[in-house]
Amino acid sequence: xxxxxxxxxxxxxxxxxxxxxxxxxxxxxxxxxxxxxxxxxxxxxxxxxxxxxxxxxxxxxxxxxxxxxxxxxxxxxxxxxxxxxxxxxxxxxxxxxxxxxxxxxxxxxxxxxxxxxxxxxxxxxxxxxxxxxxxxxxxxxxxxxxxxxxxxxxxxxxxxxxxxxxxxxxxxxxxxxxxxxxxxxxxxxxxxxxxxxxxxxxxxxxxxxxxxxxxxxxxxxxxxxxxxxxxxxxxxxxxxxxxxxxxxxxxxxxxxxxxxxxxxxxxxxxxxxxxxxxxxxxxxxxxxxxxxxxxxxxxxx
Amino acid sequence: xxxxxxxxxxxxxxxxxxxxxxxxxxxxxxxxxxxxxxxxxxxxxxxxxxxxxxxxxxxxxxxxxxxxxxxxxxxxxxxxxxxxxxxxxxxxxxxxxxxxxxxxxxxxxxxxxxxxxxxxxxxxxxxxxxxxxxxxxxxxxxxxxxxxxxxxxxxxxxxxxxxxxxxxxxxxxxxxxxxxxxxxxxxxxxxxxxxxxxxxxxxxxxxxxxxxxxxxxxxxxxxxxxxxxxxxxxxxxxxxxxxxxxxxxxxxxxxxxxxxxxxxxxxxxxxxxxxxxxxxxxxxxxxxxxxxxxxxxxxxxxxxxxxxxxxxxxxxxxxxxxxxxxxxxxxxxxxxxxxxxxxxxxxxxxxxxxxxxxxxxxxxxxxxxxxxxxxxxxxxxxxxxxxxxxxx
Amino acid sequence: xxxxxxxxxxxxxxxxxxxxxxxxxxxxxxxxxxxxxxxxxxxxxxxxxxxxxxxxxxxxxxxxxxxxxxxxxxxxxxxxxxxxxxxxxxxxx
Numbered sequence: 001x002x003x004x005x006x007x008x009x010x011x012x013x014x015x016x017x018x019x020x021x022x023x024x025x026x027x028x029x030x031x032x033x034x035x036x037x038x039x040x041x042x043x044x045x046x047x048x049x050x051x052x053x054x055x056x057x058x059x060x061x062x063x064x065x066x067x068x069x070x071x072x073x074x075x076x077x078x079x080x081x082x083x084x085x086x087x088x089x090x091x092x093x094x095x096x097x098x099x100x101x102x103x104x105x106x107x108x109x110x111x112x113x114x115x116x117x118x119x120x121x122x123x124x125x126x127x128x129x130x131x132x133x134x135x136x137x138x139x140x141x142x143x144x145x146x147x148x149x150x151x152x153x154x155x156x157x158x159x160x161x162x163x164x165x166x167x168x169x170x171x172x173x174x175x176x177x178x179x180x181x182x183x184x185x186x187x188x189x190x191x192x193x194x195x196x197x198x199x200x201x202x203x204x205x206x207x208x209x210x211x212x213x214x215x216x217x218x219x220x221x222x223x224x225x226x227x228x229x230x231x232x233x234x235x236x237x238x239x240x241x242x243x244x245x246x247x248x249x250x251x252x253x254x255x256x257x258x259x260x261x262x263x264x265x266x267x268x269x270x271x272x273x274x275x276x277x278x279x280x281x282x283x284x285x286x287x288x289x290x291x292x293x294x295x296x297x298x299x300x301x
Numbered sequence: 302x303x304x305x306x307x308x309x310x311x312x313x314x315x316x317x318x319x320x321x322x323x324x325x326x327x328x329x330x331x332x333x334x335x336x337x338x339x340x341x342x343x344x345x346x347x348x349x350x351x352x353x354x355x356x357x358x359x360x361x362x363x364x365x366x367x368x369x370x371x372x373x374x375x376x377x378x379x380x381x382x383x384x385x386x387x388x389x390x391x392x393x394x395x396x397x398x399x400x401x402x403x404x405x406x407x408x409x410x411x412x413x414x415x416x417x418x419x420x421x422x423x424x425x426x427x428x429x430x431x432x433x434x435x436x437x438x439x440x441x442x443x444x445x446x447x448x449x450x451x452x453x454x455x456x457x458x459x460x461x462x463x464x465x466x467x468x469x470x471x472x473x474x475x476x477x478x479x480x481x482x483x484x485x486x487x488x489x490x491x492x493x494x495x496x497x498x499x500x501x502x503x504x505x506x507x508x509x510x511x512x513x514x515x516x517x518x519x520x521x522x523x524x525x526x527x528x529x530x531x532x533x534x535x536x537x538x539x540x541x542x543x544x545x546x547x548x549x550x551x552x553x554x555x556x557x558x559x560x561x562x563x564x565x566x567x568x569x570x571x572x573x574x575x576x577x578x579x580x581x582x583x584x585x586x587x588x589x590x591x592x593x594x595x596x597x598x599x600x601x602x603x604x605x606x607x608x609x610x611x612x613x614x615x616x617x618x619x620x621x622x623x624x625x626x627x628x629x630x631x632x633x634x635x636x637x638x639x640x641x642x643x644x645x646x647x648x649x650x651x652x653x654x655x656x657x658x659x660x661x662x663x664x665x666x667x668x669x670x671x672x673x674x675x676x677x678x679x680x681x682x683x684x685x686x687x688x689x690x691x692x693x
Numbered sequence: 694x695x696x697x698x699x700x701x702x703x704x705x706x707x708x709x710x711x712x713x714x715x716x717x718x719x720x721x722x723x724x725x726x727x728x729x730x731x732x733x734x735x736x737x738x739x740x741x742x743x744x745x746x747x748x749x750x751x752x753x754x755x756x757x758x759x760x761x762x763x764x765x766x767x768x769x770x771x772x773x774x775x776x777x778x779x780x781x782x783x784x785x786x
Contacts, residue, residue, distance in 0.1 A: 010738070010742055011742045015747070017747060018746070019713040019714075019747075020746050020748050020763035021714030021715055021716055021717065021719050021746070022715060023716035024745060024746075026723070026765040027765075027769055031747065048369070058512075058715065059716050060511065060512045060513065060514060060716075061511055061512065061513040061514065061707070062709055062712065063508075063711065063713075063715045064511050064711060064715060065711070065712070066506075066711065067506060068506050069506045069507050069509075070506075070507075070511065070709075071369070071508075071509045071510070073365065073368075073369075073395075073510070074365065074391050074392060077361065077362070077365035077392065080357065080363075080366045080369070081366065081372075082369060083327075083355055083357075083362075083366050083369065084327060084367060084370035084371075084373070085370065085373045087325050087353045087355055088370035088377075089502060091353050092324060092373070092375065092502070092696075094373075096503060097502065097503035114359060115358070115365070118357060118359065122355065122356065124355075188742055214767075220768070222767060222768030222771060222781070224745075224767075225743050225772065226772060226773075398707065399707055400701060400706060400707075458699045458700065458701055459702045459703065461701045494697050495695075495696050495697070496697045496699045497697075498698070498699065499708055507708055508709035508711075509708055511707070511709045513707060518707075520704070521706070521707050523704065524704010524705055525704060528704060531703055
């Protein structure tokens with residue numbers, strides 16, 4: 001009798017990740033991300049979560065929906081509290097627990113940037129996942145530094161955001177940490193393998209997770225995964241890993257190194273209500289910036 | 302019997318930390334606290350102190366990292382002053398409201414603008430609503446003793462609140478005094494294992510600080526107030542135990558100096574209490590029956606003891622080294638409120654706010670101010686209720 | 694150094710435990726409901742992988758089952774299914 005095939009971690013190890021009935025909006029990408037993290041890191045995870053959608057998605061006392069330990073912290077303090085937890089656990093000889101800072105784009109790239117840089121420079125031992133829904137969604141869709149150029153938000157309501165999207169992953173690469181990766185909720189197997197790699201490294205690991213928000217980006221909730229896929233298929237979101245000075249392009253993004261293979265950027269942009277008033281000029285800039293980003297990626301490959 | 306060294310206040314606190322050996326220290330340098338961070342770094346790097354030192358990039362991160370470490374079961378320590386303390390202010394509230402014990406030293410420096418590095422109590426007092434146990438030392442020996450005791454007090458299940466220990470920057474922080482360092486083994490044995498109400502270290506999943514409805518949140522905060530009340534007995538017990546084991550007892554929440562038979566009570570907190578006591582000695586020689594009640598613990602506020610010592614007094618004069626703008630000195634405000642809990646026949650009262658932003662007040666100044674107060678009351682007049690005494 | 698976890702004498706603690714239904718029966722939110730054709734279903738697990746409420750289970754023998762007490766009716770499962778075995782119908786119940 002042959003051995004029974006081992007059950008693949010996706011989806012079997014996702015099954016006890018979340019308890020149903022959380023407070024997330026319909027179609028929210030956040031729990032999708034959590035399922036993959038749980039599949040990759042297993043049962044003993046301490047999530048450090050600053051103010052963001054996730055703070056509320058887990059629900060209200062006396063319960064929380066993530067089947068893991070969740071430490072809620074002040075907005076700017078995800079990386080610093082996680083540093084303290086990591087150091088204390090190491091000192092106490094507790095080695096079988098993963099410390100995961102799970103923070104939004106605001107808490108990471110804006111209010112928490114100095115804190116992040118500090119923990120990174122100290123190379124404190126944690127996996128930091130910045131899930132990027134490209135605005136301050138929890139407080140009602142205000143712009144963040146991660147909001148793309150031209151996007152409507154409640155604080156850029158007329159002409160759309162004037163500034164380009166801040167690239168936090170590149171900032172992490174500039175800090176030269178052991179591991180930087182980009183990921184997307186549409187590619188859980190890719191995200192899973194990046195987490196597997198990250199968890200085997202000691203030090204600061206950063207993963208920039210693209211997480212389209214139906215409510216904030218103005219699209220029907222059924223399209224969350226499709227939106228994230230389109231971002232990769234248009235070449236706008238590049239999936240890669242950075243280690244030891246080199247970038248490795250991830251499988252799902254490899255076809256799109258060739259500009260002729262990329263889907264037209266309009267396919268992605270037009271599906272989102274937040275880009276309804278985008279001008280042709282800004283659209284052309286976006287197209288150019290996609291190719292500029294690929295140029296940068298190629299340099300490091 | 303411990304080792305006697307000539308130590309600055311900052312180094313006395315550093316040696317107290319060495320005795321306790323917290324698993325994690327996270328601190329950011331700021332004048333006049335810097336020599337604590339430097340001394341602890343030296344102790345850790347030389348192997349003298351087996352703690353993890355997180356060289357954080359800001360004070361906000363310093364307290365946040367200590368919070369994380371303490372949550373994960375470690376004894377944690379930090380120190381700061383003035384702007385640094387204000388920068389971590391949101392985390393100050395977070396730690397106490399999460400009921401996580403840890404210890405922080407405050408090396409007092411006034412609050413800016415403008416830039417000014419000299420001492421008053423404003424940075425310390427700015428934290429007074431946050432739910433931390435707050436203690437203040439008069440000399441470097443007490444600074445060491447209080448820092449050690451802070452761990453014992455905060456980790457008592459009757460309390461479970463973080464503790465801050467204050468000293469004036471430069472006056473104590475940079476000034477050398479003889480200090481006895483108790484025996485390390487004895488200290489650790491007395492402290493025992495760390496106790497905390499819950500821990501985050503990979504056991505069964507727990508959520509900390511999630512969204513909570515109003516009634517439940519109110520219950521949580523009310524628990525802090527109840528623990529503050531219970532902390533009074535714990536402070537007294539710890540003070541007595543420490544006295545038995547290490548030879549120094551200070552009297553609990555307050556220190557009574559010649560106040561048992563006093564007609565007039567002068568109240569102060571911090572290093573200048575010593576100058577006030579000298580002034581009182583001089584005035585006693587001149588026939589005035591005056592005593593000093595020194596505030597050692599400002600939170601929980603010792604209103605029972607104040608009533609016990611000052612209830613029969615003809616007059617109480619309170620020296621504050623900080624101001625609540627638009628109001629009065631904080632010690633005076635709490636003291637008068639505390640007295641009103643016991644009586645509607647208050648003694649003559651006077652609040653002198655002085656020594657602000659590092660202006661130097663001497664025992665001669667105290668002598669003059671106290672004498673003026675006493676004579677005003679004796680003559681049947683009303684002493685000045687509130688004065689910002691500016692020494693020029 | 695050992696650690697003792699001891700309950701506080703005074704006050705409640707700001708702690709929670711993992712719990713199902715923290716936002717109530719979220720099935721009440723939906724305006725559309727997923728309907729599965731298990732004959733078409735190829736047991737590829739895509740719907741289960743992406744379901745943001747973790748209410749889909751795919752079993753090789755029986756196919757797809759969805760806990761309708763908590764399904765928010767987002768429609769992601771229907772959208773990602775490669776063989777269109779799931780369709781969203783208006784919620785009337």
